[in-house]
């Protein structure tokens with residue numbers, strides 16, 4: 093266990109409190125700040141806490157789709173697979189990203205540049221099919237525009 | 250210092266308009282400075298005006314003129330022409346005429362707004378959602394003051410009961426009855442929860458309602474807290490909704506400053522405060538018992554009811570949980586009276602309902618209509634009909650828990666009971682319109698794939714049953730459907746409906762069952778003829794090169810990923826069907842329409 097995780101564990105317990113009900117806010121803070129959930133950090137928290145236990149934290153983290161256990165790529169691509177987007181051909185858009193990046197949904201490219209995810213409804217159904225790249229929504233995406241979107245983020249074909 | 254502005258420019262800052270032009274507000278502010286109009290014009294941000302197709306939008310008050318598709322370069326002209334010269338910029342006008350509509354005179358004489366009746370969205374697009382003063386100016390918190398001064402808690406509950414309000418989160422449970430059991434339950438602490446988890450993957454009503462008018466939700470919760478005797482409120486909101494979260498935080502902070510939240514609210518004996526909790530991405534957490542487990546820091550798995558949350562909810566205390574839209578109705582019922590609310594709608598469903606209209610309609614966006622409005626009025630009058638002059642095929646309501654209804658149901662007046670009788674549900678308000686190009690088997694597969702993924706796994710019928718059903722649907726769409734597959738789907742579906750623990754499982758077969766009921770022939774075409782009538786299911790399509798049309802350019806041959814096209818340059822090419830993977834690349838690359846897809 094690295095001292096870095098130890099310090100962070102104490103700080104998180106301070107910030108939120110050592111109670112079962114703070115499991116999710118703590119995990120959310122870790123996910124936002126670290127970009128993923130480092131298992132050693134969960135162990136560090138559990139070793140210091142009275143009420144929060146490693147298996148509970150781990151169980152909660154695996155249950156909710158917001159949490160990931162591997163570091164994400166530099167750019168996160170979220171293809172909307174909500175109903176409106178699906179009806180307007182979102183499947184083809186996901187397929188285009190998958191084949192361009194040669195990865196599956198939920199994976200990160202070996203160069204750690206891109207992570208590909210799907211989400212349900214970005215709330216921009218009138219722009220369907222929609223894709224969110226690093227928090228920015230792109231509307232009316234076509235199979236053809238996928239390459240351009242990737243190129244803009246430094247992807248080499 | 251308070252300025253005496255003559256005009257207010259209300260810029261749509263809904264997610265879609267912002268996406269279309271992030272910098273619009275800054276540019277407007279700069280241009281106002283440059284033209285020396287600071288003392289005359291106030292700029293406010295409104296939430297989604299519900300007409301995103303035409304965004305970015307801005308409305309100039311008090312003229313009630315809406316400009317559409319406004320670009321950076323238009324700002325200078327709008328300010329100098331409209332404000333200084335008092336001439337409308339005709340080319341940007343959204344619509345010129347005006348009508349008197351009880352809630353929405355602002356947007357001109359267009360069916361999109363004309364047929365709507367706005368209660369929960371009454372302030373959306375009208376006030377600045379980040380200013381409690383704006384809300385107060387539109388009679389905000391007046392309902393709370395009225396309740397605290399002249400109503401006993403029981404009188405509030407009676408008023409809500411008389412209004413006939415039913416929960417807008419999908420179930421349609423009478424709100425007054427729920428509050429009564431919360432009120433009658435014994436507990437030193439009681440909780441009020443606002444369910445803003447909005448999991449339906451094609452719906453954004455709650456998000457827009459909060460983004461547009463967070464204060465009305467807060468006011469509703471405080472009134473509920475007073476009626477039930479609760480001192481704590483929690484809004485459980487999806488982490489994916491950053492703008493809604495921010496606006497709620499601002500509204501809560503401003504309400505605390507005004508003593509509308511906190512101890513001894515408005516000098517009364519009543520104290521109440523609200524916290525936010527962010528959801529972590531699990532559809533099942535929209536279910537009330539799972540949501541409670543999630544707030545408690547556990548895996549969000551549903552529990553059997555009874556005990557109901559009103560008896561034993563959050564941390565085992567009496568808890569009343571209602572949907573965002575339900576809460577937003579409360580202040581209006583208190584102010585306008587239960588009778589007014591109950592005068593709208595149908596016998597069993599009162600008031601209005603907000604729908605997120607999307608899919609193959611011309612005008613997509615948020616619409617609020619009186620209960621009892623027909624599907625046809627929503628889709629054809631408000632929605633403007635089907636895009637690209639295609640034919641209407643089906644409308645999906647209720648998301649993954651709902652069903653698809655064909656054209657013979659278009660004249661169904663919408664309420665909880667009529668939609669149920671037709672084989673769908675009201676749901677939380679997702680409404681997706683589909684045209685002739687949508688494959689009903691594919692759409693059923695889409696929803697089942699969603700629920701199967703989101704099943705929490707606690708009970709077998711839901712966990713395993715949906716998996717079996719999905720396998721059958723996949724094989725049907727891949728051309729391997731078997732003659733008894735429809736019967737198998739019906740049997741499995743009925744079994745899952747009967748034996749699942751929570752609403753997710755119980756309702757998961759609905760999209761499949763309703764499409765079998767109304768579009769059985771489409772399933773049969775896939776299974777027996779191995780054809781997808783809408784040409785959606787890839788594996789069922791064959792590609793053939795027409796000898797007389799092919800000029801032998803070789804483009805398809807070059808692009809085919811499995812190299813199954815052969816032919817000499819300048820001579821007609823052909824496809825080796827045995828190796829073809831039906832990807833369709835050749836079809837979309839051929840410039841001479843020499844390839845047909847069947």
Ligand SMILES: Cc1cc2nc3c(=O)[nH]c(=O)nc-3n(C[C@H](O)[C@H](O)[C@H](O)COP(=O)(O)O)c2cc1C
Pocket residue numbers: 415416417418419420421422424444445446447448449532533534535536537538570571572573575576677751752753
């Ligand atoms: C799988 C599932 C998902 C649900 N999702 C939501 C939701 O996103 N928002 C919501 O308000 N209610 C949702 N509900 C309904 C809630 O359990 C609950 O009935 C509702 O929040 C009560 O509020 P209401 O009476 O105001 O509708 C869901 C139910 C189920 C079974």
Ligand code: SF4
Pocket residue numbers: 533550551703704705706707708709711712749750751752753754755
């Ligand atoms: S029906 Fe499905 S989602 Fe609901 S408790 Fe059972 S397994 Fe979980």
Ligand code: SF4
Pocket residue numbers: 792808809810811812813814824828829830831832833834835836
């Ligand atoms: S559909 Fe795809 S695999 Fe089949 S011939 Fe055309 S390009 Fe080749």
Ligand code: SF4
Pocket residue numbers: 794798799800801802803804805806822838839840841842843844
């Ligand atoms: S792309 Fe069209 S015209 Fe060219 S070889 Fe193929 S089928 Fe023939």
Ligand code: FES
Pocket residue numbers: 172173174175176177178212213214215216217218220221222450451452
């Ligand atoms: S379904 Fe994709 S944005 Fe709503």
Ligand code: FES
Pocket residue numbers: 261262263264265266267296297298299300301302304305306
């Ligand atoms: S976001 Fe502006 S009209 Fe919807």
